[in-house]
Amino acid sequence: MDLDEIPAEVMARTRVLYLNYANNPTAAIAPRDYLERVVRTCRERDILLVYDNAYSEMGFDGYVPPSIFEIDGARDVAIEFHSLSKTYNMTGWRCGWAVASPAIAGALTKVKSFTDTGQYMGIQAAGVAAIECWAEFVPANLAVFAARRDAAVAAFAAEGFACEVPRATMYLWIPLPEGIASAAFADRLREEQGVIVMPGSGFGAGGEGFFRVSFIQSPERIAEAARRAGVVLRAMTADMTADMTADVMQERGAS
Ligand SMILES: Cc1ncc(COP(=O)(O)O)c(C=O)c1O
Structure with missing residues (x-):
């Protein structure tokens, strides 16, 4: 703020x-x-x-x-x-x-x-x-989260989602390409691929253009979620390109 x-x-x-x-x-x-x-x-x-x-x-x-x-x-x-x-x-x-x-x-x-x-x-x-139980539990638990974080950052990056590596919390805050609304992306990811992420717009208008991933699952499950998110990203990017092409064709036709 x-x-x-x-x-x-x-x-x-x-x-x-x-x-x-x-x-x-x-x-x-x-x-x-x-x-x-x-x-x-x-x-x-x-x-x-x-x-x-x-x-x-x-x-x-x-x-x-x-x-x-x-x-x-x-x-x-x-x-x-x-x-x-x-x-x-x-x-x-x-x-x-x-x-x-x-x-x-x-x-x-x-x-x-x-x-x-x-x-x-x-x-x-x-x-x-x-x-x-702090000493017995917390440092080891944190190491588990650190491994999940690294796995999540790498898996999402491999699918075309680059984001900053968080130094705290259990979240990745991932930017979406311009033109892809976060709620539409999260809806498709849930409906078509069974993966739940939080659309940035769910946190208020300032969150639009991002989605949040909680790395609260094993590295294997996170990698699978990232793979499915990549499928949706490519589908939505292709839809957007098709729409833009159709618009250009229509404009050309009109002129
Ligand atoms: C910033 C912040 N404060 C508080 C909470 C919730 O804390 P509690 O479960 O103790 O109500 C959360 C959990 O999502 C959080 O992210």
Whole structure:
């Protein structure tokens, strides 16, 4: 999110800024100077910075997604959210935590206490057990994801889908050729080939032109998914070329 692109009148009435890095769906990571700027802006404007750090432990090649609290001054303005979903393969268990100063955490506690009563204690106990197994589980699990990432990048590249190699998260954010809408591509891939990817447009207009792959399957299955995606890409490219040729012929006929 480029703060300079936010209109001044929106900025003037902004009370909360939500940021998520490493990012789902783009896999983008935030440089430290960017985070410093964000914290500075939030302090100047008295904005609460909600920092979603769900992928804090899903970094590759030695990259460690930073906590917002590594940035000077963040303690006064930020609350950081973590989740067991990614680090411990506990997606759907709905277990995580938030870290903030007593004033900010107290406000969340107040809102939460009027909304629900917290997660079932059995799941909380499982969360504790997971955290206690960090050393046995997390580095090896990360190595599995790194191997899947490498397999996914290579397999999709071989089918004509080049993308940046993500340094964090479990996602590839892959550009589509101009003229191929992400929803149409994802629909055809699902209907004709039985492969599910997320169309970028599903995340908002800014995501158009991309699709997201979650590398949450074995390298073999990912390679098969990439092969099928290549079939759809070539079919849609051929359709597009045929349409363009028909248009040119029609124009020529008219003139
Ligand atoms: C950025 C981000 N935050 C939070 C979540 C979900 O966390 P939880 O399962 O703890 O609700 C996800 C999962 O997709 C995510 O990508």
